Amino acid sequence: xxxxxxxxxxxxxxxxxxxxxxxxxxxxxxxxxxxxxxxxxxxxxxxxxxxxxxxxxxxxxxxxxxxxxxxxxxxxxxxxxxxxxxxxxxxxxxxxxxxxxxxxxxxxxxxxxxxxxxxxxxxxxxxxxxxxxxxxxxxxxxxxxxxxxxxxxxxxxxxxxxxxxxxxxxxxxxxxxxxxxxxxxxxxxxxxxxxxxxxxxxxxxxxxxxxxxxxxxxxxxxxxxxxxxxxxxxxxxxxxxxxxxxxxxxxxxxxxxxxxxxxxxxxxxxxxxxxxxxxxxxxxxxxxxxxxxxxxxxxxxxxxxxxxxxxxxxxxxxxxxxxxxxxxxxxxxxxxxxxxxxxxxxxxxxxxxxxxxxxxxxxxxxxxxxxxxxxxxxxxxxxxxxxxxxxxxxxxxxxxxxxxxxxxxxxxxxxxxxxxxxxxxxxxxxxxxxxxxxxxxxxxxxxxxxxxxxxxxxxxxxxxxxxxxxxxxxxxxxxxxxxxxxxxxxxxxxxxxxxxxxxxxxxxxxxxxxxxxxxxxxxxxxxxxxxxxxxxxxxxxxxxxxxxxxxxxxxxxxxxxxxxxxxxxxxxx
Amino acid sequence: xxxxxxxxxxxxxxxxxxxxxxxxxxxxxxxxxxxxxxxxxxxxxxxxxxxxxxxxxxxxxxxxxxxxxxxxxxxxxxxxxxxxxxxxxxxxxxxxxxxxxxxxxxxxxxxxxxxxxxxxxxxxxxxxxxxxxxxxxxxxxxxxxxxxxxxxxxxxxxxxxxxxxxxxxxxxxxxxxxxxxxxxxxxxxxxxxxxxxxxxxxxxxxxxxxxxxxxxxxxxxxxxxxxxxxxxxxxxxxxxxxxxxxxxxxxxxxxxxxx
Numbered sequence: 001x002x003x004x005x006x007x008x009x010x011x012x013x014x015x016x017x018x019x020x021x022x023x024x025x026x027x028x029x030x031x032x033x034x035x036x037x038x039x040x041x042x043x044x045x046x047x048x049x050x051x052x053x054x055x056x057x058x059x060x061x062x063x064x065x066x067x068x069x070x071x072x073x074x075x076x077x078x079x080x081x082x083x084x085x086x087x088x089x090x091x092x093x094x095x096x097x098x099x100x101x102x103x104x105x106x107x108x109x110x111x112x113x114x115x116x117x118x119x120x121x122x123x124x125x126x127x128x129x130x131x132x133x134x135x136x137x138x139x140x141x142x143x144x145x146x147x148x149x150x151x152x153x154x155x156x157x158x159x160x161x162x163x164x165x166x167x168x169x170x171x172x173x174x175x176x177x178x179x180x181x182x183x184x185x186x187x188x189x190x191x192x193x194x195x196x197x198x199x200x201x202x203x204x205x206x207x208x209x210x211x212x213x214x215x216x217x218x219x220x221x222x223x224x225x226x227x228x229x230x231x232x233x234x235x236x237x238x239x240x241x242x243x244x245x246x247x248x249x250x251x252x253x254x255x256x257x258x259x260x261x262x263x264x265x266x267x268x269x270x271x272x273x274x275x276x277x278x279x280x281x282x283x284x285x286x287x288x289x290x291x292x293x294x295x296x297x298x299x300x301x302x303x304x305x306x307x308x309x310x311x312x313x314x315x316x317x318x319x320x321x322x323x324x325x326x327x328x329x330x331x332x333x334x335x336x337x338x339x340x341x342x343x344x345x346x347x348x349x350x351x352x353x354x355x356x357x358x359x360x361x362x363x364x365x366x367x368x369x370x371x372x373x374x375x376x377x378x379x380x381x382x383x384x385x386x387x388x389x390x391x392x393x394x395x396x397x398x399x400x401x402x403x404x405x406x407x408x409x410x411x412x413x414x415x416x417x418x419x420x421x422x423x424x425x426x427x428x429x430x431x432x433x434x435x436x437x438x439x440x441x442x443x444x445x446x447x448x449x450x451x452x453x454x455x456x457x458x459x460x461x462x463x464x465x466x467x468x469x470x471x472x473x474x475x476x477x478x479x480x481x482x483x484x485x486x487x488x489x490x491x492x493x494x495x496x497x498x499x500x501x502x503x504x505x506x507x508x509x510x511x512x513x514x515x516x517x518x519x520x521x522x523x524x525x526x527x528x529x530x531x532x533x534x535x536x537x538x539x540x541x542x543x544x545x546x547x548x549x550x551x552x553x554x555x556x557x558x559x560x561x562x563x564x565x566x567x568x569x570x571x572x573x
Numbered sequence: 574x575x576x577x578x579x580x581x582x583x584x585x586x587x588x589x590x591x592x593x594x595x596x597x598x599x600x601x602x603x604x605x606x607x608x609x610x611x612x613x614x615x616x617x618x619x620x621x622x623x624x625x626x627x628x629x630x631x632x633x634x635x636x637x638x639x640x641x642x643x644x645x646x647x648x649x650x651x652x653x654x655x656x657x658x659x660x661x662x663x664x665x666x667x668x669x670x671x672x673x674x675x676x677x678x679x680x681x682x683x684x685x686x687x688x689x690x691x692x693x694x695x696x697x698x699x700x701x702x703x704x705x706x707x708x709x710x711x712x713x714x715x716x717x718x719x720x721x722x723x724x725x726x727x728x729x730x731x732x733x734x735x736x737x738x739x740x741x742x743x744x745x746x747x748x749x750x751x752x753x754x755x756x757x758x759x760x761x762x763x764x765x766x767x768x769x770x771x772x773x774x775x776x777x778x779x780x781x782x783x784x785x786x787x788x789x790x791x792x793x794x795x796x797x798x799x800x801x802x803x804x805x806x807x808x809x810x811x812x813x814x815x816x817x818x819x820x821x822x823x824x825x826x827x828x829x830x831x832x
Contacts, residue, residue: 221655249654251650255647256680259644259645259651263649263650268655271655415615415636415656416615416658418613418615423637424639425630426623433637435628
């Protein structure tokens with residue numbers, strides 16, 4: 001049993017485990033939504049193998065009255081749809097944890113010395129002629145009972161949570177589960193449901209927030225090819241395409257994805273693509289085409305554990321340096337790595353806007369743990385709108401697509417406009433967009449393109465390139481990026497000395513002055529990353545000459561968990 | 574003011590290369606559309622891949638998109654989808670669409686994307702100085718296969734038929750008038766139009782005499798709406814005769830209408 005004091009900060013954690021196909025993931029979302037509706041703040045992650053039936057899947061939700069940034073490993077509640085779920089999680093149970101176990105498997109786990117609450121999920125579903133995948137709804141009822149929620153209120157909440165999948169059947173299952181544990185005499189918690197809370201937000205994952213960020217910045221087209229963990233962005237946008245007129249295409253492969261998207265941008269549609277790191281590897285030559293042809297494009301890359309097919313459904317931060325150096329040749333690019341669901345929204349909007357403002361490829365770098373983990377959020381959707389950049393085409397003069405300008409940005413016109421010829425090309429080119437090999441022409445056009453970076457350097461003042469948290473005065477500084485933010489913000493509560501936390505969001509261009517300012521004067525600097533080679537530390541050294549010696553690196557395809565991360569960091573401070 | 578479709582860029586194809594005949598045919602097609610008022614010049618986009626054929630985009634004073642080797646087709650689909658009022662054509666090569674970019678042209682045919690592809694088929698990688706492409710005859714001796722190509726050639730028209738292209742034609746570059754007419758038919762066709770242009774490479778694989786002897790033009794007896802007849806004609810390229818003209822034409826909803 002885990003000592004419950006290690007996470008005694010008012011955060012509770014519940015896991016729902018089962019075989020693939022048992023609906024653990026959907027149950028995780030439903031439970032999160034229930035807690036969210038009650039006024040709690042939630043964070044939930046999903047762990048699943050790359051298969052359709054069997055294996056062990058689980059959803060884990062941590063919740064509190066205060067915002068929660070990562071899920072904890074230590075469990076207050078376990079819902080075990082099969083026996084394996086008990087075996088896998090038995091050592092993560094806190095003292096007094098409630099374990100609801102599918103009654104059919106009770107005999108397999110009854111000798112483990114754990115208090116078990118038998119729940120006939122399968123039988124209840126059969127009685128109500130509900131599909132077995134819905135059986136966790138009775139656990140929803142059982143869990144709701146133990147929270148101390150009156151049945152009528154729980155039914156109302158369930159009606160809302162299950163609205164998308166047909167609530168009538170699920171509400172009936174909820175009621176059965178509720179009454180079952182009531183009859184068993186399972187004790188109810190002293191009700192600590194928040195009576196006062198802020199606005200009840202939405203339970204959302206990073207992929208959906210990225211889609212919403214693109215939409216806020218005026219997305220008109222999205223192209224993608226399914227690959228974990230990027231697929232749900234494509235599916236979310238595909239579902240809304242018919243209603244909204246958004247063009248969503250799933251073509252033959254990732255190479256076609258980016259080439260098709262560049263065609264759409266060239267013709268004037270604000271376009272984004274989404275893929276995983278492996279799919280992005282296929283897009284390299286076309287990424288370079290976007291750079292030289294200065295066609296605006298936003299690209300979501302969601303990392304999973306590589307190399308190659310790697311650990312297909314598990315997380316990693318192993319591709320930062322790959323993205324920074326992606327594509328052959330030299331050209332300006334933007335690479336932003338959000339760290340939580342809210343930042344996914346904001347950074348995706350910024351990426352699409354800045355891609356158009358500077359006519360370059362902009363990557364928003366996510367990972368499995370960020371893309372597919374859910375958090376209670378209230379997105380500030382009004383904070384982001386479309387920025388159309390320099391569109392005005394000089395009237396009367398001969399239009400050239402790649403006009404040499406002081407800021408490096410050439411007026412952008414699209415085919416279909418009278419008296420305008422728009423020539424885009426993969427070749428190095430002159431102002432007209434015709435291939436050149438003359439050395440002066442070659443150098444001039446490269447200089448023009450790279451001058452665009454000066455504008456982005458000015459933009460550092462207006463965008464969150466770097467964020468700091470915690471004890472800003474401390475001489476212990478911890479640097480990290482991406483989804484590691486969540487575990488880091490939680491781990492901070494368990495550090496043995498004060499520390500300043502520094503999150504890097506803009507990877508390219510890199511706000512070197514700001515990083516230098518944040519790291520200078522530190523007695524101890526610790527780098528935290530979910531990769532083998534400390535890629536952020538390498539970037540910091542390259543850009544600032546600051547060498548970070550203390551590293552907490554995790555490359556077992558699992559995200560950091562707060563308690564374990566705090567233990568690792570505490571070794572250095 | 575007369576329409577001037579030329580640019581200041583010096584043409585670097587070999588003197589006498591049939592690519593220049595294709596360029597002339599296309600310029601004439603565009604001029605005729607524009608002077609007839611049926612298509613506005615700014616509503617035409619011409620794409621190209623990379624290879625000798627791809628140079629054409631620099632020689633045309635119209636909207637162009639000169640893509641990577643093998644990748645022009647999906648970009649053209651994107652352009653058409655983004656702005657359906659554009660007439661979208663693409664120049665490609667046998668290396669550019671039947672070696673490197675094979676998946677793109679087949680899928681675009683399958684989905685009936687409303688674009689026209691003009692395939693400069695010279696049966697050789699010419700810009701890289703003479704290697705076998707997917708359409709080179711078996712036994713073709715190139716730099717990478719000095720003992721001769723070991724593969725049977727792909728017959729582009731046959732592949733396009735099998736993939737569901739709704740307009741398939743073959744023409745011979747030296748017949749500028751017929752090539753122009755077929756280009757116009759292709760551009761007017763609603764759906765995926767594929768035109769194989771036999772374009773002998775006078776430097777690395779000179780087939781001018783071979784084709785001059787074998788090319789013949791389909792007459793009105795050929796039922797272009799009949800798939801079986803089309804398959805029969807498309808297959809004939811490996812025999813002594815090389816039929817040219819519109820091999821097949823049918824109509825079905827386009828990709829851009831359905832998305």
